[in-house]
Amino acid sequence: xxxxxxxxxxxxxxxxxxxxxxxxxxxxxxxxxxxxxxxxxxxxxxxxxxxxxxxxxxxxxxxxxxxxxxxxxxxxxxxxxxxxxxxxxxxxxxxxxxxxxxxxxxxxxxxxxxxxxxxxxxxxxxxxxxxxxxxxxxxxxxxxxxxxxxxxxxxxxxxxxxxxxxxxxxxxxxxxxxxxxxxxxxxxxxxxxxxxxxxxxxxxxxxxxxxxxxxxxxxxxxxxxxxxxxxxxxxxxxxxxxxxxxxxxxxxxxxxxxxxxxxxxxxxxxxxxxxxxxxxxxxxxxxxxxxxxxxxxxxxxxxxxxxxxxxxxxxxxxxxxxxxxxxxxxxxxxxxxxxxxxxxxxxxxxxxxxxxxxxxxxxxxxxxxxxxxxxxxxxxxxxxxxxxxxxxxxxxxxxxxxxxxxxxxxxxxxxxxxxxxxxxxxxxxxxxxxxxxxxxxxxxxxxxxxxxxxxxxxxxxxxxxxxxxxxxxxxxxx
Numbered sequence: 001x002x003x004x005x006x007x008x009x010x011x012x013x014x015x016x017x018x019x020x021x022x023x024x025x026x027x028x029x030x031x032x033x034x035x036x037x038x039x040x041x042x043x044x045x046x047x048x049x050x051x052x053x054x055x056x057x058x059x060x061x062x063x064x065x066x067x068x069x070x071x072x073x074x075x076x077x078x079x080x081x082x083x084x085x086x087x088x089x090x091x092x093x094x095x096x097x098x099x100x101x102x103x104x105x106x107x108x109x110x111x112x113x114x115x116x117x118x119x120x121x122x123x124x125x126x127x128x129x130x131x132x133x134x135x136x137x138x139x140x141x142x143x144x145x146x147x148x149x150x151x152x153x154x155x156x157x158x159x160x161x162x163x164x165x166x167x168x169x170x171x172x173x174x175x176x177x178x179x180x181x182x183x184x185x186x187x188x189x190x191x192x193x194x195x196x197x198x199x200x201x202x203x204x205x206x207x208x209x210x211x212x213x214x215x216x217x218x219x220x221x222x223x224x225x226x227x228x229x230x231x232x233x234x235x236x237x238x239x240x241x242x243x244x245x246x247x248x249x250x251x252x253x254x255x256x257x258x259x260x261x262x263x264x265x266x267x268x269x270x271x272x273x274x275x276x277x278x279x280x281x282x283x284x285x286x287x288x289x290x291x292x293x294x295x296x297x298x299x300x301x302x303x304x305x306x307x308x309x310x311x312x313x314x315x316x317x318x319x320x321x322x323x324x325x326x327x328x329x330x331x332x333x334x335x336x337x338x339x340x341x342x343x344x345x346x347x348x349x350x351x352x353x354x355x356x357x358x359x360x361x362x363x364x365x366x367x368x369x370x371x372x373x374x375x376x377x378x379x380x381x382x383x384x385x386x387x388x389x390x391x392x393x394x395x396x397x398x399x400x401x402x403x404x405x406x407x408x409x410x411x412x413x414x415x416x417x418x419x420x421x422x423x424x425x426x427x428x429x430x431x432x433x434x435x436x437x438x439x440x441x442x443x444x445x446x447x448x449x450x451x452x453x454x455x456x457x458x459x460x461x462x463x464x465x466x467x468x469x470x471x472x473x474x475x476x477x478x
Contacts, residue, residue, distance in 0.1 A: 002077060003099055003179040005070025006092065011047045013094040019048060025093075025120075029105045051092040054105060054122060056085040070180075077101070094181075095120045095148060099179050101172060102146045111427060115219050116169040119146050123251055126282065126348065127207050128152055130328050131249045132355040136202035140241060142192055142234065143208035145220060147173030150185050153203060155394070160185045163195040167221040193237040204238045204248040210252055211294055212324050214315035221294070227319050228254045232269050239273035240332040248275075250329045255316075258453060259286070259323040263343050266329055270341050276362055278330040279343045280414075287316040290324040332362040340365050343388055346381075346414050354413030354473075360385055361473030377463055378438030382431045385476040387411040390429045408465070410474045418468050423448065423463035428469065433478035435468050437466065 016024050020035050027035065036077050040047040043065035050057045059082060063071055079101060081087040089105040102119035103112065116122075127149060137158045141150040144162035150173060154160045162185055170187040177185040188195035192208065209223045210231050216224045223230040233253035238248040243403050254265040262280055270277035285293065291312030298305040309445050316324070327346075371377060393405040404424035408429060409415060418425075427444050431437075441462050445455040467476045 001069055001073035002066075003181060005066040005073065005098055006047060006051070006101050009047050009065050011044065011051070011099070013042060013096060016048060016052055016094060017217065020043070020052075024052075026122075042449050050080070050086055054088045054091050059084055059086055060192055062086040077428045080412055083222060091119060093119045096152075098148070098151055098176075100146050100151070100176055101179060102150050112218065114217065115166050117146050117166070117169045118220055119171050120148050120346070123207055124148055125326065126351060127205060127249060127251050129351050129353055130280070130330065130355075130358065131205055131245045132186055132203070132359045134355075134359065135422075136165040138199075138201045138245075139203040139205070140193075140196055140199075140201040140235075142196075142204065142206040144173050144187075145169050145207065147176045147185065147187075149205045149207060151176060151180055151182060153205060154182045154185050157203065159183065161188060161196060161199070161201070162186065163188050163192070164188055165189065165191045169219070189239045192233060193241055200241055200243040200246070202243050202246040203251070204246070206234050206238065206248075206250045206252075208251070210234070210251060210253045210326070212255060212290065212316070212321070213294065214311055220310050225319070228252070228265065232265075232307070235266070235269045235331070236273060238331060239275050239333070242275065242331060244333055244335070245321060246333045247362075248329075250331070251327070252329055253321065253324060253326040255321045256323040256325065257320045260325050262325050267341055267343070270329065270331070270339075273331075274336065274339065275331040275333050276365055277332075277341045278358070278361065279341065280328040280330065281345050282323045282327040282348050284323060284325045286323060287313050287321055290316070299436065330358060330362075334362075334366060338369050340369060344414065344416060344472070346416070350415040352412055352415070357386060357410070357413035359472035360471070360476055361471055364470035364473065364476065367477050374463060374467070378436065378441070380464060381384070381433045381435065381478040382437055382470070382475050383433030383478050384429065384431055384474070387472045388429055388474060390425060408469070408474075410469075410472055413473070416472050416474075418465055418472070420465040421458075421461050422459060424465050427458075427462055428465050428475075431466075431475065433476075437462070 046057050046061045046065040049055045075082050079090045090101055092099055092101045100119045103117045104119045133156050135156050139153045139157040139160045141162045144150050144164045150160045150162040164170050173187050209221050212223045212228055213222045234250050238250055256262040266279045291309050295308040298308055329352045389409040389411045391407050392403045394401050395404045403422045406425045407417050407419045408425045409417045441459050
């Protein structure tokens with residue numbers, strides 16, 4: 001009833017951004033006074049005040065917005081105290097076409113309780129963007145929190161198991177499933193994969209408390225495991241529970257003693273787990289930067305902030321940590337016998353929905369692993385599978401303009417870029433699957449009047465660019 005009432009008044013992500021601006025979801029409690037002044041005195045404005053900004057509203061206005069039945073339903077959830085005013089005790093955020101209840105906003109002094117439950121954080125968005133959304137029968141969301149990832153998956157899965165060690169998080173997940181009319185989400189309490197037993201799933205997501213931390217302060221942040229042990233457990237546990245052909249999207253972190261070799265640990269984790277892997281670093285910092293980032297809620301208290309920095313940097317120094325990375329590990333369970341791994345940095349600000357790209361990338365890598373020799377790719381027919389942006393770098397030379405370099409960007413998903421010679425990328429960008437790659441290279445060389453050595457060079461450049469773009473999901477086999 002509450003979900004129906006909120007939707008009936010037009011409470012949606014689009015409505016919030018229309019009223020409060022594009023930065024509404026990243027604003028903090030300090031921005032609430034300004035945001036409140038932007039709201040109209042309409043039923044929708046009342047709902048945004050109460051559930052997005054967490055401000056008390058007169059009960060008569062809440063009845064006008066939600067109806068008496070909606071207000072009674074709100075009281076039943078325990079998300080508000082109702083008297084002369086409706087006083088919110090939590091937050092209900094529209095996330096896409098979902099409504100997600102949680103404990104946001106965090107307390108201004110950073111003193112939220114140990115079992116605090118967040119809604120849709122920046123890491124939630126990254127996990128959502130990197131998750132393939134094909135139809136599956138069974139899915140698993142580990143460390144579900146508010147249940148947002150489980151609910152996003154429930155739209156394309158027959159049954160979703162959501163696990164969390166935090167009982168309060170599971171209560172929110174059950175409430176949010178009801179709020180969105182979903183009956184295919186099953187909550188199980190326990191640590192990581194323990195509640196899943198020996199079951200297998202076609203899709204696994206995880207946004208566990210992966211922060212490398214000396215504390216055990218908040219369930220959503222601190223796992224209590226040493227160093228990056230929880231991340232290794234998540235990667236290995238996901239591989240153990242993936243069905244044949246299944247995908248896993250896991251947000252994790254990892255440590256390094258050498259900043260110039262930051263990704264050795266996740267490469268070692270994925271070497272023997274029977275899955276193809278794609279390691280995606282998104283953030284990275286030295287020990288002091290890591291400590292400052294995860295204690296920024298104390299920045300206004302010089303003494304407490306300094307003490308936290310000392311505790312965290314001493315802890316990291318004791319582990320020999322000079323660099324900490326945070327990002328995603330993507331897995332696909334395959335038959336093998338050879339398994340591939342690659343590492344690509346992704347800019348958080350550039351990342352868009354990459355689910356279909358990820359599926360194409362792993363499928364292409366499986367096909368590439370079947371080739372006996374790299375040159376056998378010349379026999380394939382390839383086609384562009386994603387929007388591509390071809391850029392040329394121009395330079396004036398003796399009264400004319402010369403093309404001196406080129407790059408090809410995947411203009412969606414991970415927004416990855418491949419550099420190569422202009423003539424190689426121009427050929428690749430025009431692939432339509434109708435002719436063998438080798439024939440296209442030969443025809444291009446003849447049209448350009450290239451020598452035999454120049455033709456060989458073009459062939460090598462095209463093969464390298466095509467292989468890279470296939471592994472990035474920008475090209476496909478026909």
